Amino acid sequence: GAGVSQTPSNKVTEKGKYVELRCDPISGHTALYWYRQSLGQGPEFLIYFQGTGAADDSGLPNDRFFAVRPEGSVSTLKIQRTERGDSAVYLCASSTQQGYEQFFGPGTRLTVL
Amino acid sequence: AQSVTQPDIHITVSEGASLELRCNYSYGATPYLFWYVQSPGQGLQLLLKYFSGDTLVQGIKGFEAEFKRSQSSFNLRKPSVHWSDAAEYFCAVGAIDGGFKTIFGAGTRLFVKA
Numbered sequence: 001g002a003g004v005s006q007t008p009s010n011k012v013t014e015k016g017k018y019v020e021l022r023c024d025p026i027s028g029h030t031a032l033y034w035y036r037q038s039l040g041q042g043p044e045f046l047i048y049f050q051g052t053g054a055a056d057d058s059g060l061p062n063d064r065f066f067a068v069r070p071e072g073s074v075s076t077l078k079i080q081r082t083e084r085g086d087s088a089v090y091l092c093a094s095s096t097q098q099g100y101e102q103f104f105g106p107g108t109r110l111t112v113l
Numbered sequence: 114a115q116s117v118t119q120p121d122i123h124i125t126v127s128e129g130a131s132l133e134l135r136c137n138y139s140y141g142a143t144p145y146l147f148w149y150v151q152s153p154g155q156g157l158q159l160l161l162k163y164f165s166g167d168t169l170v171q172g173i174k175g176f177e178a179e180f181k182r183s184q185s186s187f188n189l190r191k192p193s194v195h196w197s198d199a200a201e202y203f204c205a206v207g208a209i210d211g212g213f214k215t216i217f218g219a220g221t222r223l224f225v226k227a
Contacts (some may be wrong), residue, residue: 028176033215040219040220041219041220042203042205042217042218042219042220043157043203043217044217045214045215045216045217048214056214058214059214063144089178090155091157091214093157101147101159101162102159102215104149104156104157104158105156106156107156
C-alpha cells in the first residue's frame, strides 16, 4: 500500500513569508509525528498527534510554528514569518499507535532565503 | 528528559568486516529503543526495535542490537558489512510521558571501503 507522502518535496521561500507543509499518513494510522532535521543532525521531535488532537507539542520551537490534523488523517505544519534558521528537512511519520514503529515520509526540504 | 548519545560521528570499515555502532540513552524507565538507517536521498527506514523481552533483537539486512540496561546502551552490530550498508544510522529512544516522544541521536555515518 501507499506509504507516508509529503508535499511539496521542496519549498523555497523568502524570509518573513508563511509556509504550509502537508503530510498524508498511511491509511488507518492514528498517530502522526512531525520532525525537523537540520544538516548533519538527527531528526528533532516537533509534535505528535493521536487522532485529531496534539498529544505532545513540546518540540515546537516557538509560536511561529503550528500544526493541525482536523480530521485525524492529513496534517499540515504551518510556519509563520519564516526565518533563515527554519531551513531544514521537515519529516512526517505515522504509526498504528503510540510507541510502535513509525513509518517516515520522504520529507520536505524547506529553504528560507 | 530522555536523550540519546551516539559517540561516533563517522566510522569506516572494510567490506566484509564486522561492525558495531554505539548508542547510549538516558531515560528513567524502560524505554522503547530503535535503530533507523537513512541512505542519501532516501527516507528513514526502521532496522530494528526493542520494547521488552529478549534483550538481543534481530532486524532487517542482517543487523542485530543488544539492550544492556546496566550500561544504558543499545549497540547495533552486523557480522559482515556490505558496501550497500554505507549510510547514516540513527539510534532513537521513545517513551510515554503523558504523551509520546521519540528522541533521535545525532547519527553515525558509516563508510565502507573495498
